Every structure is written in C-alpha cells, then in structure tokens.
Amino acid sequence: MKKQKSNSYKKPQAQQKPIQKAVVEKPFSWIKFAFKILLLLAVVASVVIYTDEKGYFTADQRDNHIRRKWKSFYKFTEEKQVDIVLLGNSHVITGIDPFVLSIATGTNCFILGQSGTGIDDAYFHLEEALRYTTPKMVILETYCISNATLKTKDIVPVIQSFEAHRNSLDKLWQTTRLLPSDAWVSVYSPTIRNHSFLLTDTARISYNIKNPVIPEQKKLDLGRFTRFGTGLSDSVIALYDSLGAPINGEKYLISAYSQKYLRKIMKLCEEKNISVLFLTIPMYYKHISNYETWKTALGKELEKYPQTKWLNFQQPYDSVRYNKNAFENTYSDNQHLTNLGMALSAYKLSEFLYNNYADILPNRKQEKAWINDFYSQDHFVFNHDVVEEMKDYVSIEKNRNAGKFHIKELVLQEMKDANRIILKIDKNPELTSKITLQLKIEFKDKILITPIQMQEVQDVFPPQHKVYIAGLRKEVKVLGLP
Secondary structure: OOOOOOOOOOOOOOOOOOOOOOOOOOOOOHHHHHHHHHHHHHHHHHHHHHHHHHOOOOOOOOOOHHHHHHHHHHHHOOOOOOOEEEEOOHHHHOOOOHHHHHHHHOOOEEEOOOOOOOHHHHHHHHHHHOOOOOOOEEEEEHHHOOOOOOOOOOHHHHHHHHHHOOOHHHHHHHHHHHOOHHHOOHHHOHHHHOOOHHHHOHHHHHHHHHOOOOOOOOOOOOOOOOOOOOOOOHHHHHHHHHHOOOEEHHHOOOOHHHHHHHHHHHHHHHHOOOEEEEEEOOOOOOOEEOHHHHHHHHHHHHOOOOOOEEEEOOOOOOOOOOOHHHEOOOOOOOOOEOHHHHHHHHHHHHHHHHHHHOOOOOOOOOOHHHHHHHOOOOOHHHHOOOOOOOOOEEEEEEEEEEOOEEEEEEEEEOOOOOEEEEEEEEOOOOOOOEEEEEEEEEEOOEEEEEEEEEEEOOOOOOOOEEEEEEEEOOOOEEEEOO
C-alpha cells in the first residue's frame, strides 16, 4: 500500500529570544582597592630599596671625604678612644691638620665637621660621636655660630653628613629637628633624591651598575681636608688694597637658632663631663673689616659660658706665621687655610692645649697602637723619638745635656742625594733661630770634631721643644756629640 501523504503542516517555530539575565552591579570593595594600592606601593618600595642597596642612583663617591671620615671614625672607635673631637664647618676641616695635632699632643684627634653646615649639624655630629666614644675635650670652631636658621640653610651638605651617620633609629629622631619637611623622605633614599639621573646622568647610573661596591676605608682618616697647596698671589693681595675687605664684620649676627644649638652642645658636654674650647680659625688679616664688632658680638655670646676658654687666631693676629702663604688664594667671602696654614694652626693649638689642658688630656706617645697609627706621618719625627719602623731615620743621641741646654734627640735622616740632621732641643729662652752644634764625625777615615750651623724650622713648633735642621754630605758619618 502506498503511504498517504500527511496533510498536517508543521509551521516553523519562531526564533526564541535569549533570556537576558539581570546585571547585578557589584559593590565597590575598599578592601580590594586598598590591597591593590598597597601592592603597588610594595612594588615601588622594593624597587627603591633594591636600587638604594645597589647604589645605582648614588652620586659620585670617589671624593666623598665625609663618608671616608665617618667610616674611619667608626672603625677607629671599635678598639680605641678619641680624646679630642673638633666640630664646625669648612673652617675647621681646612683649618687644623688633625694628624699634626694628634702627634704634637700625643692624643687621638678627629675632626667631625662638614663644609657648609651650621652649629645644629655640629650638635648632631657630637650626639652621634658620643655613642661610640667619650672624648676628654670638644673643640668648637666659631664660624658655624652664625645667623643661619633651619629655613635658610643649604640642606645638601647636611644630607651628606646625615647620610654618613650609622645609627638609623637616631637618624629618624634627628630628621624633623635637622631638616626641612620637604627633605624628610629623600634624605633616606638616593634613588628618590637622585631620580633625575634617569634623564640627566645615565652615565652615572651605568657606572654605578658596573662598579657597585664602594671600597672600604683602609687608611686612617681623621677628617683632614687638604685642598690648597699654594698661598695668596700678589694679584689677589692687590685686590685688598684696591677694593678693601670682602667681609664687613659689622654685618655679623647670631640667630636664636644658633644660640639654641650652642646651648645644647654645652649642656651635652657638661652632662658627659667633657671640657669645651672655642676656637676661631683666621682669615687673612685684610679679609675682614671692622672685625672688632664681630668679635664683640661673638664674645657676648661666648661669655655666657665662663668656664670655657676662647682661642681666637683672628685677633690677636700672628702676622709672622699667618703670612700670605697660609691662606687660600681667593678674594671671595669664604677664605680657608692652605695645607701649610693647617699645620701652623695645629701647632698653635697644641701649644695652647699643653699650657692649659695638660692635666685632662692623655699622653699616648708611649703606646704602641698610637705609634703605629702615626709614625709614617711627616711630622712624627719632629715630635717623637725615632722608632724602629722608621727605616730612613737613625737616632744618634737621646737625652743629652749640652751646657745649659737639654737635647731631646739628635737624628740622622738618610735621603737620596744628601742626608739631614734633625735636632730636637728643649725650649730655652736663650735659644735663637740659628745655633751652632759641635758634632763628632768620621770623614775620609778621620775622626773630627766639627761645628755645624743649624736653622730652626719655623713652621714646626712642638709645645715642649724646638726643632733645628741642617744638611749633611752623604759621605759624612755622624758619630754623635763630643
């Protein structure tokens, strides 16, 4: 049978519309937002900490004398005491040679000053130093007692010295007292402080990446900052005669801010039973007009501390020793001492300390550790007996009387082309700048007694004796005194 076709017709079904689900708006989550912010901050902080640790954004450290000085100080105080701490700004770091001062006094001296800073910075240096050593004396150079305030100060040198300090917790406490608020973050991070290197100094970043390690401080650094090898030229001296002094002492003022930190230094030293000496390093005598006004204003402030002496090299002025060779060749407002001037000031200061503070300062000249620290310095032989480590020096005589004079030591210095005789003789009012010494010598197989004229060394003047020198031919053998 044939199947019948079905007459039923199935209409195509209409296309069904998808059922739209109602969109439910999720509530804003402050917790998730805060988490994302914290995560972002953690990433940024990690990058900053990492680059700080590696030193990628650190400025050039090869001539960072501040960091060298403090590294040396921390290392030194691990085993030894510092006897004298000198504070101030560039006038003290270029005004006193601490090696000469240490050798001449038989003490350990450190200069913990910093260029361009004020007395507030000196106070925080002292606070930091006293956590590691207890000196017998603090010497404060007075140029840092000025009209500066927290708002007017240059923070760059402050950051340099602040960064060199070791104690992080103490630095947190110091931040708000020492620095303006816009430096509170950058002072802790070279990356934040020097982020502009990304645009201005990519070569520095590349150098730091290739040379990430700052070498350790090996040599003893007492804070000496030698910068000026030659003194005033005739052309600069002529400017004083034609233009007058670049500084007017009548403009000198002391701010309440400086007074506050001077009080804090004095109080801290009193609590620690530390003697204080005020010191003024000189500028060329024509450099300041109306210095009497400056001296009077400063003197009124220092008189508030009658137990403290003031050693002022500016006035009265030593025109014999502080001649043109002692000063930086500049006519600008801020003038410093040459390397020669630094040694002169160190000797003048050592003489003052010997005459006024010998009872409180130790004499370490017989200590082996002290000798090891200083015997290689140029001025050691002028102040101390020759020791076996000094290969080019021979002690000929020691502790000999010669008439009314007492010879501390007679030394032969062996040099390349000619030798030198060094005589150290106890101070005596009858000594002159030139003396004649009778020597017993061997020359061409003959033993002779011969006079030798010796000249006093003008820029070397230890507290207790005078130093004389004379040249000697290589073939002459010195046997001693007759």
